Amino acid sequence: MTDRIVTIPNLLSVIRLLLVPVFLWLVLGPEQDELALLVLMVAGITDYLDGKLARRLNQTSTVGAILDPVADRLFILAVVVGLWMRDIIPWWLALILPLRDVFLFSLVPFLRTRGYSSVPVHFLGKAATAALLYAFPLLLLGDGKGTVADLADVFGWAFAIWGVGLYWWGGILYAFQVRRLLATTPRVAARS
DSSP: OBOOOOOHHHHHHHHHHHHHHHHHHHHHSSOOHHHHHHHHHHHHHHHHHHHHHHHHTTOOBHHHHHHHHHHHHHHHHHHHHHHHHTTSSOHHHHHHHHHHHHHHHTTHHHHHTTTOSOOOOOHHHHHHHHHHHHHHHHHHHTTSSSHHHHHHHHHHHHHHHHHHHHHHHHHHHHHHHHHHHHHHSOOOOOOO
């Protein structure tokens, strides 16, 4: 892990961050669903590539370790809000996903007492994010008419249900990691 800021993976995460308002505008403004789907696909590809390239090019960085999950969370939040405002997903789904992130964010002060700002990302969290990144474009596509829309809606809901389950299961596992860390790691002195 380096302190480099300018890396290819970090550039991909920044691109994903910049696509957040573009997606919201496309979905809520002119309702250009085809372009919004394209933006979602680009976001999914950049999410996959930033981690893969960081490891392959030996460009893992402290900034990237923060930037990638922030970009993921903001994109998921934007998609959830956009799809909810378009009545594509129900209010409870739009609420339950951000609540998990609020729950995890509430654990950060406890981590800081041990000198950490986050716990390592594990496979379950990545699988949940991947499932949701499949679900959202399918649900948006499922908002149309015809056989393709009907199939997209079914598969979109399947990925959404799995994604929500994995997302929360991953969040609970993160909480157990924090609990274990608090029990096994001495408290660090507060910085003044």
